[in-house]
Amino acid sequence: MPRLSGKVAIVTGAGRLGNIGVAICRSFLAEGARAVVATDFRTDSSDEIETLIAADGHAGAFRLVRHDVTSEADWQQVAKAAVDEFGQLDVLVNNAGISVHGGIGSTSLDDLHKVMAVNHDGLFLGIKTCAPYLASAVERFGGGGSIINNLSMASYMPNAANIGYHVSKAAGRMLTVCAALEYGAQKIRVNSVHPGVTMTPLIREGLEDYVRSGMWGSVDEAESALAAMNPLGIASQPEDTAHAFVYLASDEARFVTGASICHDGAIGLRY
Template identity: 70%
Template sequence: MAGRLGGKVAIVTGAGRDGNIGVAICEAYLREGARVVATDFRTAESEVVSARLARSAPAEHFRFLTHDVTSEANWAQVAAETAAAFGGIDVLVNNAGIAIHAGIEHSSLDDLRKVMAVNHDALFIGTKACLPELKRSVQRFPGGGSVINNLSMASYMPSGINIGYHVSKAAGRMLTLCAAVEFGPMKIRVNSVHPGLTMTPLIREGLADYVKLGAYPTVEEAEASIAGMGPLGISSDPEDTAHAFVYLASEEARFVTGASIYHDGAIGQRY
């Protein structure tokens, strides 16, 4: 099949909310010829989004599965259903994420554990669940399997008002590097993408929380201030970010593993 991802089978988590990075990745993967399984909690919005994605895809190239990424049993089911439907798994995109905006003083241990479970533990669980099929990807594609973790610029930027999110993303960065070393001999590449200020619903809600915490006067001023940290001085959108995920999933990136792609407008130059 034509396209940079022609014939590849991809799972993309956290892809049930319109305007988020996961949905943009699904759209880009479908355009590039992949067969895609999008997962998320099943909601009225996810039903609308998944129906739209299905209409945009060739026949039998898209499925939506209800998914709790913190559940080992659910991950085993998603991996098995994907392999049964499409014949394998070549690409795993760990995109699902949550945030509880507070520092140590106003967070509970349960808050931290909840964020870590989705943003970090799910990377471990999902990668392990998909590993048997990812190992077999090299039989279909010379570049082998690909795991791509969406980790955010939060993984290298400290924050006093968003501890769970930043700590979980930093932990995911090391998990990515360790997995790249472990899985290299299996012909599985493991990389991460670190988006900067990308105007998704989750980010808009986060900026609103920052306003409530007194960090910024308004959401608009929060966006301008954070975007201004980088030399480009602008925010991104999910479609921009999806291009990085296409590259890492493609055969063009067959020699790329353990890489952290800073898709952040160079805000990371400050750290």
């Protein structure tokens, strides 16, 4: 039987081709999810993503809606719409994230607040808004409801050139374990996945910034250098990372909460 049979999920940050969010949506549907509501601040790739999902054979089970994760009103609207249409909510994936490069001296307070608002406050609002709906999942599935936060290995690894991203992801890690303690009694599991180098559009844009700064000669050179930093010597693709989310969303993980899965090729062992 498919591992997510009958489940309904919300996946944020899933409005751009090639990113982890889209890979998660496709993997959830391939594993039998009844429906996936994908959200993103921008939906300019919606036609291409919907075409891709339709080619997978899941058009009727997929929705892509515009969503500002920093807005509590948007969260309430998205969660209610998902439940109104599909009758339930079983999984929340907080995947949306942004990055503004710079150290403490070169990062403005406004830019820091912008990154924290998406990468941390968005998690807080998602958990707070969706938990009441997720609590009823235990009536349908032995594993109860599941919240999965995409936090990156940046939550463990300091980087003086990208202060906002790393600090926000570290704050998200503490929010995850606090939420696991708070919502355990409601049979809601809260876990995090920490990808290492994963070839997404956001990562490639970051590499382009480093190329412009003269650190590397090209994006391909930067990708090879980063991949070589982990013992496996490879960079993860979004589809690789999505498997970790499938596991945590499934009832196979019914006894897993407050956990951090480092999906990083062991790059963290270098720190």
